[in-house]
Amino acid sequence: MWREIGHRKLNFMLGLLSVSVAIACLVGSLTLLKANDVTTEKILAEKQELVEKEGAALNDAMRKITIGLGFNALILPADQDLNEFYHNNTLSKTMPEEFVDRLAKSRIVTINHLLPTVSKSIHWDEQDIQIILMGTRGEVPLMHKNPKKPMLDAVPRGKMVVGYQIHQQRHLKKGDKVKLLGKEFEIIETNKERGTVDDSTVWVHLKDAQEMLHMQNLINGIWALECHCAGDRISQIRAEITNILPGTQVIERGTKALARAEARATAKKAAEAAKKREEENRAELKQKQEKFSAMLVPLVMFGSGIWIGFLTIVNVRQRKSEIGILRAIGVQSTQILMLFLGKAILIGVLGAAAGFLIGFYGGISWGELPLNTETSAQLFSPDLLLISFVLAILLSGIASWIPAMLAAQQDPADILQEE
């Protein structure tokens, strides 16, 4: 058999090539699918890491809100026109200052700190500048919770904290004594630039503001501090507060910290969505590849089988004289059959080996994985190797069977007469 192969190398090589292509196609497809699974796992692990990173960043942002005075809910009278507030940053409606005490004594759990305020946009005649006057008495502790250090101290009576734009324009500095609506104040703090309405705000004690604005025992709003209202918890807070304080409304007020937190939450959601999209894309890609393989592999196998059959027919024709004389001198037809099937099996075995190697490493390369021992070990499947050998031998054997049978059944008299 080996000598015959050596004598008709082209026929053998073409047969070998055909089986190798078929097996390489099968192994390549399956290895590629497996390589894609590995890549998918890797990509999804990276996406998961990003989700976790964004989650950690969100937690960090929430922690910063907690420690960074994140006013994020504002309780207002129910009849307060929010358009007025949003357009002019002023609140014209009031509610009793007693509300804040009622809230502090309640067992509310969704907020931690309360800050009653009076605010009004006024003209500071003495300095000739329009300002927001903000009066606050400092934090009102919630009675049912363990006493904590107040997050914000009240501006003491007769003292004033001045926003950036005001002290910059009017050249005011810490320690200056100024008059506001006829009342004397000492500036105890000049704020750094915040880039918000705070830069045009003057803070005084609540009582001072109430007196100046003739709003004794009235407040415009209550800031809820450190409330964890990112996401949909605001609705829970609203329900809880309006239950305790009927006739109020609660709005969510974003601070920089909250905005960051929301951005983080959005980023986390985006990362999760990206991960989900990636999962879907990878699944879709896998499905497409599976469909393509399901079509391609049988087609190539069929083509390969036809080609091997054709090559065997050619080989039978080439060996006609040999078959004739062997049959004449008494060689059995089964022995003739085995000559061809033996060669077919050899083509199958060698084709499987070559096809497996080509398909396996081709699949890894195509799957854009590094060609190294680790990847090979990860993707190698002994089952696939076994299947490759069995399929290749079957393919070559079955494709050669009919021509080999015809060869074995040839009448030696016909052949010898033809010759």
Added chain:
Amino acid sequence: MRLEISNVSKTYYSSKGDVTAVDQISLNVEANQFAAVRGPSGCGKSTLLLMAGGLLAPDSGSIQIEGQNPYDLNANARARFRAENIGFVFQQFHLIPYLNVLDNVLAPSLALKEEQTRERAEQLLKKFGLEHRVHHVPAQLSSGERQRTALARALLNEPKLLLADEPTGNLDRENADVVLAHMKDFATAGGAVLLVTHDEHAVEAAEIVHSIDAGRLVSV
């Protein structure tokens, strides 16, 4: 050993018209006989030889080799019968192109496993003056060497009957004489030889000559 051909006929049927290649031929070849059948090309010589060799069943009549009609046997048994009893030599040599001389001579051992076939093959090659060509393939041999190789192959299984179809057809006189001499030796050693040829020189080597024309025996 006795080859008995009794009233055998063979007609080839085709759309272009039926051809009776062999028509009612009877002849015998005994052991130690070198018989020849001569006739022009297409007269039915080769058909007669194939029928005598158990390769082509006659339409009528019978073939007996050592009292056995090979066509009474099934295909496998007939193949074995041929391997045990008959050697063939053809004009076209029919050597296997990728096997060397020794392996070509050993080819019949595929059909009949016997002990010491290799030694016997080597002896035959020495006898036929091919010992220096043992490892050459047919393409590297002269026509005479090829035919001697084919003759050695035919004799490997020690047949009782040697059938030769134009064995000198592709040989020069010198090589033809060598081949014919070996065939004569085979007959002398107890074998039976049936040679079919149109070569008068080859016919001269035979003890008994039959002539056929248009499928019929014309003289004895």
